[in-house]
Amino acid sequence: MQELFGLDDWAAPVPLLTPREMGQADAAAIAAGTPGTVLMARAGRAVADAVLRRLGHRQGRRAAVLCGPGNNGGDGFVAARLLAEEGVEATVYLLGARGDLGGDAADAARQWLGEVHPLQAALDLAGLDEASQPHVWIDALFGAGLSRPLEGVARRLVEALDASDADIVAVDVPSGLDGATGEVRGAAARAVETVTFATLKPGHLLYPGRALCGALTVADIGIPEAAVTGLAPKAFANAPGLWRGAFPVPEAAGHKYTRGHLGVLSGPAVQSGAARLAARGALRAGAGLVSMICAPSAAMVLASHLTAVMVKPVRAGEAAANLMARHRISTLVAGPGLGTDESARERLLAALAAPAEGEGLTGLVLDADALTLLAERGEGIADRMPPRTVLTPHEGEFARLVPDLGLQAAGQRLSRLDRARTAAERLGSVVLLKGPDTVVAAPDGRTAIAANAPAWLATAGSGDVLAGIVGGLLAQGMPAFEAACAAAWMHGAAAEVCGPGLIAEDLPEALPQVAAALIGDAGLPPPIHLAPASEP
Numbered sequence: 001m002q003e004l005f006g007l008d009d010w011a012a013p014v015p016l017l018t019p020r021e022m023g024q025a026d027a028a029a030i031a032a033g034t035p036g037t038v039l040m041a042r043a044g045r046a047v048a049d050a051v052l053r054r055l056g057h058r059q060g061r062r063a064a065v066l067c068g069p070g071n072n073g074g075d076g077f078v079a080a081r082l083l084a085e086e087g088v089e090a091t092v093y094l095l096g097a098r099g100d101l102g103g104d105a106a107d108a109a110r111q112w113l114g115e116v117h118p119l120q121a122a123l124d125l126a127g128l129d130e131a132s133q134p135h136v137w138i139d140a141l142f143g144a145g146l147s148r149p150l151e152g153v154a155r156r157l158v159e160a161l162d163a164s165d166a167d168i169v170a171v172d173v174p175s176g177l178d179g180a181t182g183e184v185r186g187a188a189a190r191a192v193e194t195v196t197f198a199t200l201k202p203g204h205l206l207y208p209g210r211a212l213c214g215a216l217t218v219a220d221i222g223i224p225e226a227a228v229t230g231l232a233p234k235a236f237a238n239a240p241g242l243w244r245g246a247f248p249v250p251e252a253a254g255h256k257y258t259r260g261h262l263g264v265l266s267g268p269a270v271q272s273g274a275a276r277l278a279a280r281g282a283l284r285a286g287a288g289l290v291s292m293i294c295a296p297s298a299a300m301v302l303a304s305h306l307t308a309v310m311v312k313p314v315r316a317g318e319a320a321a322n323l324m325a326r327h328r329i330s331t332l333v334a335g336p337g338l339g340t341d342e343s344a345r346e347r348l349l350a351a352l353a354a355p356a357e358g359e360g361l362t363g364l365v366l367d368a369d370a371l372t373l374l375a376e377r378g379e380g381i382a383d384r385m386p387p388r389t390v391l392t393p394h395e396g397e398f399a400r401l402v403p404d405l406g407l408q409a410a411g412q413r414l415s416r417l418d419r420a421r422t423a424a425e426r427l428g429s430v431v432l433l434k435g436p437d438t439v440v441a442a443p444d445g446r447t448a449i450a451a452n453a454p455a456w457l458a459t460a461g462s463g464d465v466l467a468g469i470v471g472g473l474l475a476q477g478m479p480a481f482e483a484a485c486a487a488a489w490m491h492g493a494a495a496e497v498c499g500p501g502l503i504a505e506d507l508p509e510a511l512p513q514v515a516a517a518l519i520g521d522a523g524l525p526p527p528i529h530l531a532p533a534s535e536p
């Protein structure tokens with residue numbers, strides 16, 4: 001099971017460095033005594049190794065190496081030399097003049113003893129028949145130093161390669177991909193594999209970048225850990241190493257109340273399916289008890305569909321808060337199937353009202369219709385949100401909540417990562433911005449980008465289950481940022497278990513397998529052995 005989710009690879013947090021931060025880490029490594037030429041030699045070695053793995057055998061294999069004017073091109077020169085030494089027929093194409101190369105790249109070019117062709121020749125090659133094509137292209141035009149959109153011959157070549165079915169191994173990033181944002185500047189060609197160095201960059205995980213990188217290999221080139229941690233990174237890949245320490249492990253001596261009582265606020269009977277999906281997700285995520293809080297008119301429909309989830313009808317007004325206090329419901333999920341009319345708003349406000357007794361609401365998930373209510377008639381809602389509140393918008397709901405940060409907002413140039421981070425700071429809550437590259441952001445600036453969501457996860461009702469999983473983890477006391485991250489990861493992992501054809505109802509049922517992988521045998525009582533009598 002550990003192997004299924006690659007948990008061993010993700011045992012520690014994986015920070016995401018912007019290209020600028022990576023440059024700082026490189027500089028710190030060099031200052032600490034590792035020459036830049038050594039870092040470049042290791043980077044080029046990692047690229048050559050990736051190419052050799054792909055080619056299988058060396059003899060008669062052709063590699064076209066596209067080198068740019070900076071150190072990304074330098075990595076290309078090193079890879080070309082190492083491939084040639086292994087018997088691969090490597091041809092180097094350079095953007096600009098060899099004499100204009102400087103620093104470590106000039107050093108790497110000096111060690112390349114073969115010819116250097118102008119980049120135009122590679123464009124001509126790309127247009128030739130299939131039999132003349134190289135077996136692999138190495139894209140070492142631009143990496144961390146990309147400063148403007150691709151143009152001229154570089155752009156035409158990249159476009160031609162993207163339109164072909166060439167096998168491309170990209171160095172650091174596919175050239176034209178902005179490592180900070182995941183956006184394409186001008187053009188970028190889809191790689192089969194991208195070899196990057198030291199750690200991942202946001203652009204490797206944010207779309208469209210994620211789709212352009214192909215398989216990702218992170219090569220250790222000897223950047224000391226302190227050079228990365230010294231930058232105090234706040235962005236991470238969303239994987240278990242980031243939040244596993246806070247994941248709730250059931251105690252053998254615990255009982256259902258120690259695992260929290262979660263309420264799910266249901267809307268009208270005919271649209272109560274969404275709330276049921278959330279409730280099921282919460283229960284499967286380990287909440288001790290889950291109650292559906294509903295209007296009396298929805299109770300029969302809910303009761304006929306639910307078994308382990310309790311149905312608690314309430315009339316109106318303060319009754320909801322009192323009911324929650326009486327049953328020690330300290331976490332609430334509101335939004336799926338709630339409705340956006342005045343009665344929905346009243347029911348939400350009533351459930352958020354601090355009860356006369358008890359500690360009140362300590363965890364809250366606002367999703368779907370509740371986000372629309374918060375955006376359009378938020379008075380009274382925002383000031384009743386407890387500190388552990390998670391908002392789970394998709395792009396449309398996000399644009400309603402923070403119009404100037406929406407995807408389509410005029411003049412908006414921030415990455416998805418920065419938009420989520422700015423929204424979390426502004427709203428004072430954890431924001432989980434849904435998408436194939438779900439971003440979780442905390443008001444203190446921490447962010448995480450998902451990397452494990454399969455395409456078939458985008459299905460009706462899947463978001464309702466996600467809201468429930470977040471609620472289920474909050475109910476067990478997990479901090480809000482970690483709960484949102486863990487829920488997004490578990491959601492993706494559950495979809496991986498189910499495979500294509502997944503419908504939302506399947507997701508909660510796959511969660512036990514995911515939880516088993518995360519906690520192993522931690523929840524079992526210590527073993528008892530019945531030992532046979534031993535010989536005296």
Ligand SMILES: NC(=O)C1=CN([C@@H]2O[C@H](COP(=O)(O)OP(=O)(O)OC[C@H]3O[C@@H](n4cnc5c(N)ncnc54)[C@H](OP(=O)(O)O)[C@@H]3O)[C@@H](O)[C@H]2O)[C@@H](O)CC1
Nearest residue numbers: 026039040069070071072142143144145146147148149172
């Ligand atoms: N630092 C280290 O020790 C290590 C770094 N490593 C490697 O170095 C890479 C970063 O190298 P880098 O900083 O030299 O930047 P790089 O991506 O090669 O490009 C800069 C050049 O491209 C030019 N240029 C930019 N955009 C352009 C455009 N659209 N169209 C045309 N030109 C454009 C730009 O010109 P300028 O903007 O200055 O006019 C400049 O000449 C990194 O990704 C990794 O692969 C590894 O070896 C490990 C050790």
Ligand SMILES: [K+]
Nearest residue numbers: 139142173175
């Ligand atoms: K590149």
